[in-house]
Amino acid sequence: MSLADQVLAVNDDLPIRTHLPVHSGKVRSVYWLTDADSQRLIKEKGYDVAPDAPLAIMVISDRISAFDCIWHGEGGLKGVPGKGAALNAISNHWFKLFKDSGLADSHILDIPHPFVWIVQKAKPVMIEAICRKYITGSMWRAYSKGEREFCGIALPDGLEKDKQLPELLITPSTKGILKGIPGVPEADDVNITRQNIEDNFAAFNFSSADDINRYETLLKEGFGVISEALAAVGQTFVDTKFEFGYVTDAAGNEKLIYMDEVGTPDSSRIWDTAEYDAGNIVENSKEGFRQFLLNHFPDPDILLNKDRMPERDALARDNALPVESLMDVSRTYIGIAEKITGQPIHLSDNPKQEIIDILKAEYGLID
Template sequence: MSLANKVLAVNNDLPIRTDLPIHSGKVRSVYWLTDTDSRRLINEKGYDVAPDSSLAVMVISDRISAFECIWQGQGGMDGVPGKGAALNAISNHWFKLFREKGLADSHILDIPHPLVWIVQKAKPVMIEAIARQYITGSMWRSYEKGEREFCGIKIDDDLSRDQKLPTLLITPSTKGILTGIPGVPEVDDVNITREDIVNNQEAFRFKEASDVEYYEKLLSEGFNVISDELEKLDQIFVDTKFEFGYVTDKQGREKLIYMDEVGTPDSSRIWDAVAYSDGKIVENSKEGFRQLLLSHFPDPDILLNKNRMDERAALARDNELPESVLMAVSETYTAIAEKITGEKIVLSDNPKAEIIDVLRSRYGLID
C-alpha cells in the first residue's frame, strides 16, 4: 500500500451526522453533533458535562501548514504520515498530566481513534498566549532590529540569539478581532499587555477578574510541567502557545480549561538538549520544516513577507514537495511523540475507513 493511502489529507468529508456546517481549519475539522446525539452520548458515556452541552467530533488531518499555507507532496502524499496521530497523542499526554497534577481539565471528553477527539463546546477566552523560555524566532528577529519591549515587558540589552531568558516571558495576543478596547487595534492576532487584559477582562471573555490570575497560573504551571518532563528526556521546551475557554460540568459549575492543543511540535518549539549544550540547534518541532522551506525555495522573502501573500499562496499551490522532505518531517513528529508518550505511533492503512467504522459501531454517529 502506498504511503499516500496512509495519510489523512482531507478530513471534512466524513459522513458524520450534523445539522451545522463543518468547520475546517488548517489541520482540524469540527463536526458539531445534533442536540439529540449530544444528549444521547452524554447519557450513554457518562461524560462530566451539563446534560444540554453541545458536543463535537474533532478530526485531525495529516496536512502540514507553515507560513499560513498548506503544503503538498509528490505522488498525492498531501500530508505527513503519522503527523495527526503524533499531535493528538502528545496533547492527550500533557492534558492527562495537567489533570493528574490538579491544574485544569481540557475540552476533550473521549478519544475514539488516534485521529479523533469528542469534545465539549467551550466559550473561548479571546487570547492566544505564547510562553517563551528562550529568545528565538520572530522574537529574536524583532530584538535584532532594536525592539526591547514585548507585550509591555522590557527585556535586557545584552541577549544573544537562542539564549535562555532570565524568566518565563508571556506574550499574549488577541484571538480574533476585538472591538472597543482602548489602545488595542481592531485586527486579529495583535500583541497586548497584561494591563490591557486586567483593565478589559470582560472584553477578553473572562467571567471574573480573579480568572485573569488563574489563567496566568495555568499558563506558567502548565509550561513548567511540560518543561520539567521534557528535561528528563534531554529535550528543551523553548516556547509554546496556550488557549483557554470555559465549559460547564455535570453539576452546572463553569470552569476554565485548557483547549485546542498543547505542547505539540505544531504549537511549540522543542530542541534537543545535548545538541544545544554543544552550541547547535536541533529542532524537534515544525520549526525544522519552516527552516527547510526557507532553504528549499530561492526567494525566502516570499515566506517571511506578509505583503507577498499572493506569491506565497501560489508557491504552496504550485509546488509539490519531495516525498523525502515529508518523510523527514514524519520522523521528527513520530519520534518526539514516541519519546514523550513512551508508545509507538502506528500508521493506519486506511485512516478514513477506520474512523467511519468506529464512529458508526461504537458511537452511532454515522447512518
C-alpha cells in the first residue's frame, strides 16, 4: 500500500446516483440526489427537513489548496494523507458542540463515512464571515503599511504583530461575485462593511434585516465556544471564517444555520498556546503550509499578487513539492484533530471503495 493510494485526491467520479453534474470545489465534491432518493431518505432516516427538501452527498478529499491553487507532491502524491478525515472530524465536533450549546444547527443531516456528509440544500448568505481575535496575516500586512480602517472599523495606532486585538472583530467579505450593490466591487472576496450589509441585506441573501444581528451573534458565540474548547487543549483560536445559510425544517420553519465547515485548520488560524506564551508562533493550521510555500519558491510575489494568477497556476501545476512538506501538513492536521476530538484519526487503505460500499448497502444510492 503506497502513500499515494491512501489519499483520496479525485472525489468527483463516485458512482452515486445523481441527475445533475457533480459540483467539485477545491476540497469537496457535491452530488445532488434525485428527488426520489431525497424523499426516500428523508422518510427512511427521519431527517428534520421539509419532505421535498433536496439532499446531497458531500464527499471531502485530501487535496490541499493554498493561494487559490491545488498543490501536489513527488511520487504521485496528490494530496495530504489524513487531511480529509481530520477536517470532517473537526467540523463534526464543532457543529455538534454548537447544537448542544443551543446556538444553531448545521447543513449536515448524517455522516455515513469519515469522508462523507449527507447535507440539505441551503440558501447561502453571500458573506464570508471572518472573526479575528489577534492581528496577524493579511490584516497585519495592511496595518503595518498604514491602513487603519478594516471593513468600516477603525483600529487604533500602536498595535503589535500577532498580539490580541482590543476586541473581537468581524471583518466580512463577499462570497462569490455580487453584482449591483452600491459601493461593493464586483469581485470575489472583497471586504465589506456592516453598513453595506444593512443597506443591501436582501442582495446578500438575508431574509430580514434582523438576521444581520443573528448572524453576528452566531459568529461571536460560535467563536467563543471554539475558543474555550481549544484553550482547554492548549491551543489559541486566532481567527476563523464562518459561512451561514437558511434551511426549512420539517414543520416549515425557516432557520439560519452554520454551513460549509467551522473551526478547521483550513478555515482558521490556531496557535500552540505554550509556544505563543514563550514568544513563538507554532501554527496548527494551513498557515504553516502557506509559509512553507512562500519560503520554498524564489519569487513569493507570485503567490501574493492576484495579477500574477497565470504564473501561480503554472507554479502549482509544474512543481511537485517534497513529500516531507505534505507529511508535515498531515501531522499538523491529524494532531490537531485528535487533540480537539479526543479520538484517533484512522487512515483508510481504500477510502473510495469504503464510501461506495456504505452508500450502496445502507443508503441505496449506488446502482
